[in-house]
Amino acid sequence: MAVGRDEKKVTDDLEIFSADNLQSNMKIIYYSRTFLSIISGVIAGILGLTGLTGFIFYFLVMAITSVGLMAKANFSVHAYFTSWNQIIVDGFLSGLMSFVLFWTFAYDIVHIF
Amino acid sequence: MAEELVLDTAIRDWVLIPLSVVMVLIGVLRHFVAKLMRSNQTLDAKIVKEGQVIVRARNLRAGANFIPLKSFRARKVYYNNEENGLLHVPKGQAQNPQAQMFSDPNMAMDMMKKNLSMIIPQTLTFAWVNFFFSGFVTAKIPFPLTQRFRSMLQNGIDLSTVDVSYVSSRSWYFLNLFGLRGLFSLILGEENATDDTQRMMQMGGFGFDPSKSLSAEKDGLDIVQHEWALPKFEKRAENVLRKLVG
Numbered sequence: 001m002a003v004g005r006d007e008k009k010v011t012d013d014l015e016i017f018s019a020d021n022l023q024s025n026m027k028i029i030y031y032s033r034t035f036l037s038i039i040s041g042v043i044a045g046i047l048g049l050t051g052l053t054g055f056i057f058y059f060l061v062m063a064i065t066s067v068g069l070m071a072k073a074n075f076s077v078h079a080y081f082t083s084w085n086q087i088i089v090d091g092f093l094s095g096l097m098s099f100v101l102f103w104t105f106a107y108d109i110v111h112i113f
Numbered sequence: 114m115a116e117e118l119v120l121d122t123a124i125r126d127w128v129l130i131p132l133s134v135v136m137v138l139i140g141v142l143r144h145f146v147a148k149l150m151r152s153n154q155t156l157d158a159k160i161v162k163e164g165q166v167i168v169r170a171r172n173l174r175a176g177a178n179f180i181p182l183k184s185f186r187a188r189k190v191y192y193n194n195e196e197n198g199l200l201h202v203p204k205g206q207a208q209n210p211q212a213q214m215f216s217d218p219n220m221a222m223d224m225m226k227k228n229l230s231m232i233i234p235q236t237l238t239f240a241w242v243n244f245f246f247s248g249f250v251t252a253k254i255p256f257p258l259t260q261r262f263r264s265m266l267q268n269g270i271d272l273s274t275v276d277v278s279y280v281s282s283r284s285w286y287f288l289n290l291f292g293l294r295g296l297f298s299l300i301l302g303e304e305n306a307t308d309d310t311q312r313m314m315q316m317g318g319f320g321f322d323p324s325k326s327l328s329a330e331k332d333g334l335d336i337v338q339h340e341w342a343l344p345k346f347e348k349r350a351e352n353v354l355r356k357l358v359g
Contacts, residue, residue: 050255
């Protein structure tokens, strides 16, 4: 979960950034979100969370991820990404699908049989 | 929940876990088979040349503000002028992509291979699941759902009294099919062959016309507003240095 290099700088009206590095940053966000959604799914399943609590758990984990990513970027988001949305929103829904699957899987194995 | 179903642990050991593991393994297998079958086709020199020209023009557009106006103009003319500019495509010379496809059997072959590597394993696994595991409850989703999801989640069970959160094996297969994409992108890397939606997009854009992208790049270069950035940079550098010194 390392955030890529800082190459993007914002001047007054001109944006100078390296597209490759931006993309690699995005990729890292995507990977860390997917990874965490799978892990949190398994944890939620083992803990036996059901219904709304499980989804709240997911939101919580994603919020912590966002904070962690921001901390990794030294809270100067514009040095690494073009907007706040990228760090907070991206990969949220695609992670939800993996989360639900692994949540169900772990929950079933541990609890319902 | 009014009534809790008691499921046999044998279902877990012999259906739920094997099914999930098999889905993952088949995804991995498909990835490597697709990698193996990808023929390294020899590219036409002309197409490569055009692609490189487009890349160069794009670089010019991206870096336009870092060169003086005069240099930018000179380069723009080099790409865009109406007689012999690199991006200029004479009328009537544009190749019909359909004809190009038929002239190159490799292309059609490649597409067919890609499709087959996608369809065959899916059909096989679906048939396998259907044959061995049809007709009983396999799993239970840990959150309640409305009646509308019944046809989706209890595909293969014809009971209307079972709680909707119980999932049949066939539906568990579908859940796996969609939910494992994230896992595949983690274990197989970026360009894994299992991403079906991207495949569809590629098929839509199949048979792309190089002359079209040439002229699109030309238009893009035409509308670039040039503003030399370097004068401002001296000031910026001055600020940074002052901050360091002061």
